[in-house]
Amino acid sequence: MLQVKSSKFVSFQEIKIQEPSDQVPIGHVPRQMKIIARGPITRLCSPGDIVQVTGIYMPELKQGFAAMKSGLAHETHIEAYKIVKDKQNFKEYMLSDEMMAKVRDIIQCCENEQAVFGRISASICPEIFGMEEIKQALLLLMIGGVTKELKDGMRIRGHLNCLLMGDPGVAKSQLLKHISRFAPRGIYTTGKGSSGVGLTAAVLKDPNTGEVVLEGGALVLADTGICCIDEFDKMDERDRTNIHEVMEQQTISIAKAGITTSLNARTSILAAANPVYGRYNKNLAPHENINLAAALLSRFDLIFLLLDQANQELDVNLARHVTSVHQNLSAPEHASEKKIDAEVMRSFIAHAQTYNPTIPADLHNYIVAKYVEKRKF
Numbered sequence: 001m002l003q004v005k006s007s008k009f010v011s012f013q014e015i016k017i018q019e020p021s022d023q024v025p026i027g028h029v030p031r032q033m034k035i036i037a038r039g040p041i042t043r044l045c046s047p048g049d050i051v052q053v054t055g056i057y058m059p060e061l062k063q064g065f066a067a068m069k070s071g072l073a074h075e076t077h078i079e080a081y082k083i084v085k086d087k088q089n090f091k092e093y094m095l096s097d098e099m100m101a102k103v104r105d106i107i108q109c110c111e112n113e114q115a116v117f118g119r120i121s122a123s124i125c126p127e128i129f130g131m132e133e134i135k136q137a138l139l140l141l142m143i144g145g146v147t148k149e150l151k152d153g154m155r156i157r158g159h160l161n162c163l164l165m166g167d168p169g170v171a172k173s174q175l176l177k178h179i180s181r182f183a184p185r186g187i188y189t190t191g192k193g194s195s196g197v198g199l200t201a202a203v204l205k206d207p208n209t210g211e212v213v214l215e216g217g218a219l220v221l222a223d224t225g226i227c228c229i230d231e232f233d234k235m236d237e238r239d240r241t242n243i244h245e246v247m248e249q250q251t252i253s254i255a256k257a258g259i260t261t262s263l264n265a266r267t268s269i270l271a272a273a274n275p276v277y278g279r280y281n282k283n284l285a286p287h288e289n290i291n292l293a294a295a296l297l298s299r300f301d302l303i304f305l306l307l308d309q310a311n312q313e314l315d316v317n318l319a320r321h322v323t324s325v326h327q328n329l330s331a332p333e334h335a336s337e338k339k340i341d342a343e344v345m346r347s348f349i350a351h352a353q354t355y356n357p358t359i360p361a362d363l364h365n366y367i368v369a370k371y372v373e374k375r376k377f
Contacts, residue, residue, distance in 0.1 A: 013042040015080075017051065021188075022181075034077040044083045048185060048221030055080040086184075099347040106340060106348070120348060123340040125178040126331035128171045129321040130314075137162055137302050138179060141268050142226065143352045157250050159268040161299060163232070165290060166306025167279045172272035176228040179270060182342065185225025187218045191235030191273075194218065196242035201263055203256045212257045219246050222267040233273035233291050240296060243269070247299040271300075280307055 015035040024030050035053055037044070045051050059074035110116040121136040145158035164172045180186035189199070199217045206213045219227055229235075246252060252263040275281070275289040286305075290297070297303065324332040331339070340348075359367070 010039050011042040013037040015045065017053065020050070034075075035080050035083075036077050037080045037083065041080060041083050045085050046223075047216040048187070048223060048225070050086040052084045052086070053078060053080050054082040054084075099344065100351070102341075102344045103348050103351055106344070120340060120345060123345055124182075125175060126339050127325050128174060129318050131171070131175075131306075134164070134175070134304055134306075137304070138175065138270070139349075141270060141302075142179070142183060143349055144268065146356055147266075155250075157248070157266075159250065159266060160301045161247050161269045162271070162302040162304070163297075163300040164270075164272045164304050164306060165275065166304070167308040168274060170306040170308055172306065173230050176230050176270060176272055179226060180228045182345075183226045184346070185222060186228065187222040187225065188228045188230070189218050191229055191231040191233065191239075194229070194235065194239065196236075196239035199239065200242050200246070200252045200265075201254055203254075203259065212259060214254060214259060214261070214263070216263065219243065219265040219267055219269075220252065220263050223264050224266050226268045226270055229269065229271045231273070232271040233276075237293075240293070244295065244299065247296075280305065 013036075015037060016032055017035055018032050019030040021030060035055070055078040057076060058079050059076050061074065106119065107116055110119060117136065117139070118132075121132070121139045124135045124138055141160045141162050144160065147158035148156040150156070164175065166172060177188060180188035197217065199219050201217050201220060202215045204213055204215050205211070232240075246265045246267070247269055250264070250266045252265050254261050254263065273290075273292065276291045277289075280289050287294075321332060
């Protein structure tokens with residue numbers, strides 16, 4: 001019988017960790033391990049964090065009929081004694097004096113602000129030929145805007161959502177994978193291999209207590225980061241509607257199995273999709289080529305159309321660039337000589353996020369005039 005008066009109650013947390021996708025052996029699936037945390041090391045990590053766990057590898061001994069049924073095979077876990085969380089967003093990067101000196105050198109070497117912006121954006125996946133405007137947009141997506149909270153509690157998101165729509169073979173997937181690896185907190189998934197529950201949250205039963213618990217999906221794991229969704233057009237329409245709330249309110253509302261709550265999903269969504277008929281048909285209207293609902297398209301701040309057009313000069317430069325990458329396993333010299341190191345770029349982005357810019361009056365009037373002009377059509 002449990003003696004409550006003589007017992008000592010400590011905090012308890014069960015954590016499930018999964019092997020990073022870039023460390024999975026060929027032909028294997030990511031391995032999982034259960035971690036038991038007690039006392040002061042509980043609640044040190046959140047879903048989606050990359051952690052380093054130090055502990056003792058132990059079997060889970062069962063009693064009674066359960067022990068007879070399991071035989072010699074026991075489930076295992078790690079009794080954690082130390083949990084260290086890696087940096088999971090740009091703001092957590094500690095800007096050392098050495099890194100700040102490198103950032104200042106980059107700024108001083110460039111003629112003006114536009115040159116700084118161009119050099120940093122060109123360092124995003126230089127192995128991919130061209131796409132200067134798209135790389136600039138991806139840099140702005142990683143830096144993000146300013147999230148504003150109004151006095152009445154309403155929040156205006158500062159994270160950008162970007163859609164890359166275009167013909168096959170224009171390196172859309174490579175850009176998405178590069179951004180997911182470059183961002184400290186990046187999640188990569190595909191539309192056909194993801195469900196609405198896998199993107200938002202699933203309701204499961206805790207094996208220890210039997211209680212109903214929530215397990216976060218890809219958008220929850222990418223909180224304060226970037227979620228890259230490839231083959232966005234292949235996703236079922238019912239699953240696409242589940243991310244409407246995430247793209248605007250940046251929350252996930254759950255009302256299942258007696259649980260009514262709201263989960264944070266403060267993430268930028270970078271999606272890639274193909275036209276309806278595989279390739280973009282110029283003879284059709286844009287809405288006939290794009291198989292996405294208007295309610296979903298309106299939630300993307302930036303939409304790029306990538307076309308594979310025949311142009312002799314561009315094709316020659318593209319072919320030379322690709323062959324050089326295959327021969328030297330890196331970007332050509334003219335593209336890589338100005339490339340900035342990844343850690344310096346992360347520090348630059350972290351430094352840029354410390355600013356809180358405001359729109360000047362003349363730019364405010366220009367935006368209003370352009371919006372009214374667009375609405376006339």
